[in-house]
Amino acid sequence: MLAETLRAQPDVEVQNFTWKTALTGTFDVYHVHWPENLGSGSSPLKSLARQLLTLAFLARLKAKRIPIVRTVHNLERPSGLGRLQHRILDIFENQTAVRIRLNRHTPCPPGSAVRLIPHGHYIDWFSRFPAPQTVPGRIAFTGLVRRYKGVESLITAFRALRGPGLSLHVAGNPSSESISGEIRRLCGDDQRIHLSLEFQSEEDFAREIREAQLVVLPYKLMHNSGGTLAALSLQRPVLIPDNEINRELAREVGPGWVHLFSGELTAEDLQRAVDAVEQNPPAQAPDLSSRGWEHTGRAHVRAYEQALHRIGASIPGVPA
Numbered sequence: 001m002l003a004e005t006l007r008a009q010p011d012v013e014v015q016n017f018t019w020k021t022a023l024t025g026t027f028d029v030y031h032v033h034w035p036e037n038l039g040s041g042s043s044p045l046k047s048l049a050r051q052l053l054t055l056a057f058l059a060r061l062k063a064k065r066i067p068i069v070r071t072v073h074n075l076e077r078p079s080g081l082g083r084l085q086h087r088i089l090d091i092f093e094n095q096t097a098v099r100i101r102l103n104r105h106t107p108c109p110p111g112s113a114v115r116l117i118p119h120g121h122y123i124d125w126f127s128r129f130p131a132p133q134t135v136p137g138r139i140a141f142t143g144l145v146r147r148y149k150g151v152e153s154l155i156t157a158f159r160a161l162r163g164p165g166l167s168l169h170v171a172g173n174p175s176s177e178s179i180s181g182e183i184r185r186l187c188g189d190d191q192r193i194h195l196s197l198e199f200q201s202e203e204d205f206a207r208e209i210r211e212a213q214l215v216v217l218p219y220k221l222m223h224n225s226g227g228t229l230a231a232l233s234l235q236r237p238v239l240i241p242d243n244e245i246n247r248e249l250a251r252e253v254g255p256g257w258v259h260l261f262s263g264e265l266t267a268e269d270l271q272r273a274v275d276a277v278e279q280n281p282p283a284q285a286p287d288l289s290s291r292g293w294e295h296t297g298r299a300h301v302r303a304y305e306q307a308l309h310r311i312g313a314s315i316p317g318v319p320a
Contacts, residue, residue: 256282
């Protein structure tokens with residue numbers, strides 16, 4: 001969505017990342033969201049090769065004075081990174097000219113150039129898919145299944161519910177066989193739970209959300225969540241952790257759309273949210289007007305221009 005929006009901006013050309021372009025191509029600014037992905041491969045040897053290529057790429061950026069613009073998503077680095085991967089991320093930090101944060105609570109190094117650009121909505125992106133009917137009583141989790149996302153606590157809490165007509169759908173690709181096995185074990189013989197532990201196409205993802213009466217994302221730590229915005233873009237209420245960021249989101253989108261829980265998710269949290277959705281459904285669509293992509297695209301272009309100015313570079317069409 002960002003790439004499409006940027007291509008519609010005047011005097012902007014977008015090149016998707018390839019190693020050939022990174023090491024030999026011509027471009028003015030490098031924008032990265034997940035820099036740790038550059039050094040990850042399907043095997044230790046491939047990971048090492050990518051890490052060495054990333055070091056060469058960073059050296060080229062520095063030599064040619066090409067600024068890095070980085071979207072800061074998480075509060076912490078992913079777990080399980082090796083020493084060289086941490087070193088690469090240190091270099092990224094040192095060479096970043098402008099940081100984009102998705103909410104005002106994301107910490108950034110003192111003195112760094114920072115722009116606040118809220119995560120855009122998915123309304124237009126998902127509008128191409130059919131809209132199925134909501135299934136009463138259905139609770140859903142969909143997206144990549146990771147330890148920090150708390151799917152295990154969702155299943156445990158759901159199994160303690162005894163209300164009529166309730167069902168739980170968990171759809172997404174687990175990060176490991178151990179997580180998959182644990183999820184299946186926790187479900188036991190509960191026939192109300194449906195698992196689809198595999199990659200979900202965008203249409204499957206949208207269908208799972210639209211069929212749900214309530215989307216639950218019981219993350220152990222939630223700082224920015226594209227899954228929350230996807231559910232709201234598809235006009236489905238969400239139950240998410242209670243923190244300052246999510247309380248602000250609840251005020252932004254309007255009453256009835258964002259339900260909150262504290263600590264470990266419980267059956268009482270689920271029941272309270274289900275009752276609220278059934279008894280007091282939202283009166284109007286969630287207000288996502290401040291997250292339109294036209295504004296988001298222009299804001300990113302200004303961030304790129306600022307990055308160029310910070311290193312003293314200039315390109316045709318960009319005011320000094």
